[in-house]
Amino acid sequence: xxxxxxxxxxxxxxxxxxxxxxxxxxxxxxxxxxxxxxxxxxxxxxxxxxxxxxxxxxxxxxxxxxxxxxxxxxxxxxxxxxxxxxxxxxxxxxxxxxxxxxxxxxxxxxxxxxxxxxxxxxxxxxxxxxxxxxxxxxxxxxxxxxxxxxxxxxxxxxxxxxxxxxxxxxxxxxxxxxxxxxxxxxxxxxxxxxxxxxxxxxxxxxxxxxxxxxxxxxxxxxxxxxxxxxxxxxxxxxxxxxxxxxxxxxxxxxxxxxxxxxxxxxxxxxxxxxxxxxxxxxxxxxxxxxxxxxxxxxxxxxxxxxxxxxxxxxxxxxxxxxxxxxxxxxxxxxxxxxxxxxxxxxxxxxxxxxxxxxxxxxxxxxxxxxxxxxxxxxxxxxxxxxxxxxxxxxxxxxxxxxxxxxxxxxxxxxxxxxxxxxxxxxxxxxxxxxxxxxxxxxxxxxxxxxxxxxxxxxxxxxxxxxxxxxxxxxxxxxxxxxx
Amino acid sequence: xxxxxxxxxxxxxxxxxxxxxxxxxxxxxxxxxxxxxxxxxxxxxxxxxxxxxxxxxxxxxxxxxxxxxxxxxxxxxxxxxxxxxxxxxxxxxxxxxxxxxxxxxxxxxxxxxxxxxxxxxxxxxxxxxxxxxxxxxxxxxxxxxxxxxxxxxxxxxxxxxxxxxxxxxxxxxxxxxxxxxxxxxxxxxxxxxxxxxxxxxxxxxxxxxxxxxxxxxxxxxxxxxxxxxxxxxxxxxxxxxxxxxxxxxxxxxx
Numbered sequence: 001x002x003x004x005x006x007x008x009x010x011x012x013x014x015x016x017x018x019x020x021x022x023x024x025x026x027x028x029x030x031x032x033x034x035x036x037x038x039x040x041x042x043x044x045x046x047x048x049x050x051x052x053x054x055x056x057x058x059x060x061x062x063x064x065x066x067x068x069x070x071x072x073x074x075x076x077x078x079x080x081x082x083x084x085x086x087x088x089x090x091x092x093x094x095x096x097x098x099x100x101x102x103x104x105x106x107x108x109x110x111x112x113x114x115x116x117x118x119x120x121x122x123x124x125x126x127x128x129x130x131x132x133x134x135x136x137x138x139x140x141x142x143x144x145x146x147x148x149x150x151x152x153x154x155x156x157x158x159x160x161x162x163x164x165x166x167x168x169x170x171x172x173x174x175x176x177x178x179x180x181x182x183x184x185x186x187x188x189x190x191x192x193x194x195x196x197x198x199x200x201x202x203x204x205x206x207x208x209x210x211x212x213x214x215x216x217x218x219x220x221x222x223x224x225x226x227x228x229x230x231x232x233x234x235x236x237x238x239x240x241x242x243x244x245x246x247x248x249x250x251x252x253x254x255x256x257x258x259x260x261x262x263x264x265x266x267x268x269x270x271x272x273x274x275x276x277x278x279x280x281x282x283x284x285x286x287x288x289x290x291x292x293x294x295x296x297x298x299x300x301x302x303x304x305x306x307x308x309x310x311x312x313x314x315x316x317x318x319x320x321x322x323x324x325x326x327x328x329x330x331x332x333x334x335x336x337x338x339x340x341x342x343x344x345x346x347x348x349x350x351x352x353x354x355x356x357x358x359x360x361x362x363x364x365x366x367x368x369x370x371x372x373x374x375x376x377x378x379x380x381x382x383x384x385x386x387x388x389x390x391x392x393x394x395x396x397x398x399x400x401x402x403x404x405x406x407x408x409x410x411x412x413x414x415x416x417x418x419x420x421x422x423x424x425x426x427x428x429x430x431x432x433x434x435x436x437x438x439x440x441x442x443x444x445x446x447x448x449x450x451x452x453x454x455x456x457x458x459x460x461x462x463x464x465x466x467x468x469x470x471x472x473x474x475x476x477x478x479x480x481x482x483x
Numbered sequence: 484x485x486x487x488x489x490x491x492x493x494x495x496x497x498x499x500x501x502x503x504x505x506x507x508x509x510x511x512x513x514x515x516x517x518x519x520x521x522x523x524x525x526x527x528x529x530x531x532x533x534x535x536x537x538x539x540x541x542x543x544x545x546x547x548x549x550x551x552x553x554x555x556x557x558x559x560x561x562x563x564x565x566x567x568x569x570x571x572x573x574x575x576x577x578x579x580x581x582x583x584x585x586x587x588x589x590x591x592x593x594x595x596x597x598x599x600x601x602x603x604x605x606x607x608x609x610x611x612x613x614x615x616x617x618x619x620x621x622x623x624x625x626x627x628x629x630x631x632x633x634x635x636x637x638x639x640x641x642x643x644x645x646x647x648x649x650x651x652x653x654x655x656x657x658x659x660x661x662x663x664x665x666x667x668x669x670x671x672x673x674x675x676x677x678x679x680x681x682x683x684x685x686x687x688x689x690x691x692x693x694x695x696x697x698x699x700x701x702x703x704x705x706x707x708x709x710x711x712x713x714x715x716x717x718x719x720x721x722x723x724x725x726x727x728x729x730x731x732x733x734x735x736x737x
Contacts (some may be wrong), residue, residue, distance in 0.1 A: 023656075428532075435571040437555035438531055439585035439641065440592070449584060453575030453624065 017275055018476060020245030023110040027134075027216050029088035034081050036060065039188055046157050046191075049164055059177035059187030066181045072315055072344040073373040073405055077249070079286065082139045084251055086189045088216040089136040096174070106140050114242060115469075127207040127238075128153055130194040132223060134216045137192045142206065146188050151235075152197040153208055156224050159195030166197060170226055174257040174294045174321070182253040182288040182315075186222045190255065193223035198233040198264070207236050214243035214274070214285070219378045221252040227257070229264040231297060236267040238466055241310070243275040249312060250275075260323065262297030267305070269462050270318075271470050274310035280339025281306050281369075284312025291318035292348075295356075296326035303330040304347065305461040307470045312341055317375065319348035322356035322384075325474050329358040333457040336474060337370030346376035346407075346437035351384040351417070360391040363455050365474075373405040378419055380412040387417040395425040396454050398447070448475035484509045484649055484680050485530075485550075490541035491705075492529050499525045499536060501705035504646030507649065507680050514683045514691055514716060517702035518724040523684045524568060527653040527703065531565040532558050546648065554711035559585075562648030566638040566655050573625040578637070580642050581625045582607065589645060610643040614670035632663035639670040646674075651682045656690040688720035701727055 030041055039060055043053040068076065090107055111131055128142035130153065137155030146153050152163060160167050177187035194210040214221050229235055243250065252274060260266050268291075277284025287310075293302035304318040314337075320329025331347035349358035358378065366372040378389045395404030406423050428450055436446030452459070452471050459467050459474075484508040492500040499522045507513050517523050528535050530543060532555035543550040550558060573581065587597040598606070611618060616636045625720075627635050635655055641648050649674040652671065656664055671681060671694050683694055691699075691713065700707045705722075708731055709715065719727070 429571070431571050431575055434533055434555060435567065435573070436581075436585075438567075439581070439645065440556050440559035440588040441584055442556050442588070445584065445588070446679050449576050450573055451582065453573055456575040 005026075012404050017245060017268065019114060019242035019273065020275060021113065022244040023106060023215055025104070025106050025110070025133075025215060026091040027088050028091045029085050029216060032083055032085050032218065034050070034084070034086060034189070038086055042189060042191065045087065047161070048160060050169060052160060055172065055177070056188050057184040059075055059184050060189075061327065061416045062178055063188055066184055068181055072375070073371065073407070074313055074342045074344050076313060078374070079251060081185075085216070085219040086222070087191060088134040088219040090133055090138060090215075096290070102201060105439045106136075107133065110215070110441070111211070111212065114211070114213065116240075127209055130155055130208075130210045131213070132194075132210060133213045134191075134219055134221060137194070140194075146204070146206075149202050149205065150199040151202060151204055152195065154195055156190075156195045156211065156226065159226075163195070163197070166228070167195065167226065170228055170257065170259055172257075174292050174338050175255050175290050179290060183255055183290045186224065186253045186255045186290070189220075190222045190224035193225040194227075194255070195225070196227045196235065196237065198229045198235045200230040201232045201236050203233065203367060204235040207238055209238040209240065212239065212241040214241075214250060214252065217246060218248065218250075220253065222252075225256040227259070227266060227268070229258070229260045229266045229300075231261045232263045233261075236269070238269040238271070238463060240271045240273065242273050243285055245275050245278070249277075249284055249286050251286050251288070252311075254290070256289070256291040257317075258293035258302055260295050260297060260300040260302055260327075262295065263299045264297060265301040265303075266293065267303045268293070268318070269466060270304075270308070271466060271473065272306065272308045272310050272314070273473060276310045276341050277312035279339050282311065284341070285310065286313045287311035287316065288313075289316040291316065292321065293319070293329070293331060294321045295324050295353075296325070298324040298353075299326045300328075301328040303332070303461070305332045305458065306334070306345075307458070307462070307473065308333065308335040308343060308345060309473055311343075314341075314343040314345050316345045317347055319350070321350045321352065322358065322387075323352045326355045327353055328356070329361045331358075331362070332458045332461045333362045334365065334458045334474070335363070335372055336365045337372045339366070339368040339370060341368075341370045344373040345372070348375045348377040348470035349379070349389060351378075351380040351387040351389070353411040354384060355386040355419040356384055357387065358389045360389070360393070361457060362391075362393045363458055364393075364395040364404050365398070365451055365454070366395065366402035366404050369401050371403045371405070373407060375407040375409075377409040377411070380417045380419065382413045384414050385416045387414065389417075389419045391419075391421045393421075393423045394454075395423075396451070397425065397427045411433055451475070484511075484546060486544040486564055487530075488542045490526075490543060491539045492525060492536040493539055494525065495538045498539075500529065502541070503548035503702070503705070503707055505700065505707060507682060509680055510677050512675070512681045512683065512694060514685060514699045515702050516685060516688075516699060516716060516719060519686065520670075521702045522705045523702055524653055526546045527565060527651050527682075527684055529591075530651060531555060531563065541727070556588070559645075560589050564642050564645055564647030564650040566635075566642060566650060566652040568654040568657065570626045570629075570634040570638055572627045572629075574627050576625050578621040578623060579607070579626055582621075582641065586644055587643070607644065610640060613673055614643050615641045615666050616640050630659040632660065635659055635663065635667055636670070639667050639674075643670065643674055647679065649680045650674075651683070651684065653684045654686065655683070656685055656687065664690060665693060688716045691716045703727055703731065
């Protein structure tokens with residue numbers, strides 16, 4: 001029995017990261033370090049208007065008064081913020097702009113290797129992609145087709161140039177620069193990300209997606225995404241991310257803000273696969289992300305779905321502020337931690353409007369020596385009468401050296417609201433594995449099957465094309481050679 | 484097909500199997516009977532490769548190969564099937580996906596291409612009809628929320644899908660009412676080919692009214708103490724296991 005246990009642990013802890021390659025691309029970067037000059041330099045390179053520079057500087061000044069939050073169930077090593085490069089971009093080819101049709105072949109090759117072709121005709125039908133490498137967006141597909149519907153889908157930097165008023169009106173309205181340490185840092189140094197605006201009454205005809213790739217060494221990635229769904233509109237949005245294998249840790253601190261107006265709906269899906277570090281816990285991405293959506297309008301809806309398999313540290317709580325009456329927030333999450341990965345992830349559902357509804361389904365899977373925590377807040381304010389929440393937090397343990405933790409916070413100030421919370425913890429049983437073995441299924445495949453079964457409820461929420469990918473990813477994250 | 488020779492196995496240093504010898508030839512149905520705690524389920528588990536008991540002595544040969552050297556999945560792919568006494572639930576994994584994976588693993592092992600979705604569905608439909616199980620069962624998660632009878636029928640359905648050379652049915656009759664017992668037994672009989680063999684492990688004789696064995700063994704205290712034709716089962720039913728116990732004690736075997 002002992003032996004079996006060891007074998008299982010061994011299997012799941014020797015999986016390989018398949019996106020760990022580095023592309024040899026000429027980089028235009030600024031020196032390491034962080035101060036006001038660096039911020040001015042970033043702003044200058046991005047040819048930003050004065051107000052945005054001021055926004056950055058204000059955030060930076062505020063950040064300097066803050067310290068790294070310590071409340072999460074994470075062991076965060078000291079991060080030297082002066083030892084990070086805050087801007088690195090693939091060098092533009094002579095005379096060509098980044099978004100010209102003649103995209104650098106090396107870049108194209110990189111994204112092709114990642115399964116993200118940048119040629120529209122080759123792409124998955126019905127998915128538009130904004131591809132971001134390090135600090136800049138290198139290509140946004142289907143921009144023109146989307147524009148015919150009045151949809152704006154572009155890199156954040158382009159949006160600042162082309163739609164400064166829209167950006168200015170919404171930037172920082174959901175996640176203010178004072179929100180938390182990493183949000184302040186991002187607001188000071190953010191580089192690129194996606195901007196999306198769906199006009200009134202438009203149902204976005206294709207999936208929108210952003211693919212984030214860290215390539216340059218010693219560089220932090222600080223993307224910024226802003227998504228606005230005007231009245232009666234709908235969009236489904238997906239982000240994916242990977243990074244090369246390196247012994248040093250790299251910092252990723254992003255902000256995603258979503259604003260949803262009356263009767264509009266945003267479905268936001270994430271497949272996070274940053275480099276998780278090696279078997280001994282060396283290297284990997286530190287992933288500190290602030291994601292928040294505001295259901296501003298009545299009957300508005302935000303649905304977060306995340307599949308988190310990467311990063312050595314994940315600190316992330318995609319949240320919904322349910323301000324509009326009858327608005328709905330959903331959070332569906334699968335978080336896998338293996339080897340020495342640590343994740344402290346969950347959500348916040350803030351019920352402000354009447355008859356607001358929220359659903360939380362979180363599935364943690366922990367293997368190796370990893371620690372996996374769910375942390376969630378459900379707050380029902382005084383005026384949110386008739387509100388409802390349902391939370392379900394399940395943890396699955398593989399082996400006996402890992403940990404699963406659940407930290408639910410519930411604050412209800414309204415008598416007519418109903419809040420439910422369920423939690424379970426289970427282990428993959430040896431009897432389940434043996435049952436599969438006896439039907440001719442190897443232990444490795446059995447674990448994949450069982451884990452995918454466990455996560456199925458969440459995977460079903462993803463857009464079709466990505467559900468298949470995510471399913472494979474779960475398997476890969478936990479796969480290894482059977483000894 | 485299967486030759487077990489002087490097999491001894493221990494769980495936590497306690498000897499459970501104390502020298503079992505048995506030969507099952509192609510086409511035969513054997514019944515292994517015995518009182519609770521005699522080692523029946525341990526024997527089934529050891530043959531299937533479950534890492535519960537430590538084998539201290541003896542050999543097991545399956546189709547001319549050393550079975551004890553193979554992993555459980557290799558044994559399964561070679562055509563060994565165990566019908567579980569307590570089938571395991573796997574939440575979220577559909578029966579269809581589970582069986583497709585299992586069938587295609589077996590095909591891969593034989594050097595065959597995986598079945599197409601439509602071929603697989605066709606075979607599944609046929610087998611469901613053959614063993615008479617409810618169509619809805621295969622749309623549900625593996626054994627999840629199945630009644631005791633449904634679980635046992637599901638074992639027989641899996642046996643039908645995998646077409647084993649040797650099926651060991653470990654107390655498949657336990658917890659079944661007479662109708663379910665009949666369905667399960669009919670399934671087994673229909674699946675029986677002239678080349679395949681079955682070992683029925685049971686406490687009671689009643690299953691053997693439906694699955695007629697060629698040979699009946701009595702396992703008692705880790706040893707096979709008696710082997711005879713199907714009439715042995717009736718004798719046991721009539722006289723009870725005490726009869727065996729007394730005989731052994733007087734013969735000084737134990």
